[in-house]
Amino acid sequence: MNQKAILARAREVLNIEIQGLRSLLDRLDENFCKAIKLLGECNGKVVVTGMGKSGLICRKIAATLASTGTPSFFLHSSDALHGDLGMVMKGDVILAVSNSGETEEILKIIPHFKRHALKMIVMTGSPESTLAKAADVVLDVSVREEACPLGLAPTASTTATLAMGDALAVVLLETKGFNQEDFAMRHPGGILGRRLFLRVEDLMHRGDKLPLISEDTPIKDALFEITSKRLGITGVVDAAGRLTGVITDGDLRRGLESKGDIFRYNAKQLMTRNAKNIRADSLAAEAVALMEQHSITSLFVLDENGKPSGVIHLHDLLKAGL
Numbered sequence: 001m002n003q004k005a006i007l008a009r010a011r012e013v014l015n016i017e018i019q020g021l022r023s024l025l026d027r028l029d030e031n032f033c034k035a036i037k038l039l040g041e042c043n044g045k046v047v048v049t050g051m052g053k054s055g056l057i058c059r060k061i062a063a064t065l066a067s068t069g070t071p072s073f074f075l076h077s078s079d080a081l082h083g084d085l086g087m088v089m090k091g092d093v094i095l096a097v098s099n100s101g102e103t104e105e106i107l108k109i110i111p112h113f114k115r116h117a118l119k120m121i122v123m124t125g126s127p128e129s130t131l132a133k134a135a136d137v138v139l140d141v142s143v144r145e146e147a148c149p150l151g152l153a154p155t156a157s158t159t160a161t162l163a164m165g166d167a168l169a170v171v172l173l174e175t176k177g178f179n180q181e182d183f184a185m186r187h188p189g190g191i192l193g194r195r196l197f198l199r200v201e202d203l204m205h206r207g208d209k210l211p212l213i214s215e216d217t218p219i220k221d222a223l224f225e226i227t228s229k230r231l232g233i234t235g236v237v238d239a240a241g242r243l244t245g246v247i248t249d250g251d252l253r254r255g256l257e258s259k260g261d262i263f264r265y266n267a268k269q270l271m272t273r274n275a276k277n278i279r280a281d282s283l284a285a286e287a288v289a290l291m292e293q294h295s296i297t298s299l300f301v302l303d304e305n306g307k308p309s310g311v312i313h314l315h316d317l318l319k320a321g322l
């Protein structure tokens with residue numbers, strides 16, 4: 001195949017898969033709503049089971065459900081026949097996936113599910129199959145054709161099944177009121193976890209490391225505070241301890257250019273007023289966004305009374321992988 005033929009065939013494959021997904025839209029009906037109701041009312045876990053390529057899709061569906069607030073796990077249908085059925089408990093809901101609806105291993109474990117009165121949702125390309133007839137709810141994920149020219153390798157059918165699983169997970173997420181903090185609790189590791197889990201209070205400098213001076217502090221002493229705390233900034237507070245401004249090393253340089261002998265002034269006369277700030281319980285990712293938006297490298301952390309409880313620097317956020 002030359003390059004033109006290769007690209008033409010690739011586009012054909014993608015179009016077949018796209019058409020398979022579009023066909024699902026017309027088939028969404030009350031059965032989808034019933035499936036959402038069963039999954040939402042599940043008192044145990046959602047057990048997603050399948051074989052072969054469908055089994056691989058099941059793993060992804062189970063993982064997506066679990067990470068978005070619906071406890072779930074994948075049960076390999078063959079392993080279930082050899083002891084893994086012990087993982088299935090009363091109160092669970094079964095989500096069985098089989099394109100043909102005649103997968104032998106799944107059919108063999110249906111009596112176990114029925115014996116324990118477990119509700120079963122079936123995703124299949126054959127709504128009249130044996131598996132579909134045993135289900136409480138059937139989701140039709142059939143496609144007109146597979147992208148495979150032999151019509152053998154699951155392609156468009158697995159894509160359609162995966163998309164239907166995503167639809168279930170996302171609708172469940174919204175019906176349960178699952179939010180960003182809930183997501184963060186399930187993803188504490190890696191960059192994603194750091195962005196969603198780390199808060200400003202976890203990274204900020206506090207106590208003796210917090211650079212602070214009063215409004216009447218001479219600039220000479222302000223310079224010492226900036227230098228000794230090594231953050232390139234100091235906060236300026238009034239008599240009540242509220243933050244009224246900040247002085248950065250940039251403010252000092254600009255002061256030298258415009259005023260000459262800056263050591264004749266005090267902190268209040270040179271400080272930048274209305275400095276950007278943040279709350280301690282804010283996500284660290286929000287601090288990054290605020291710094292980027294205003295082209296600054298530090299934020300003072302204020303309590304409910306406007307008093308500084310900490311300061312966070314861009315370097316702290318970069319070290320944390322944000």
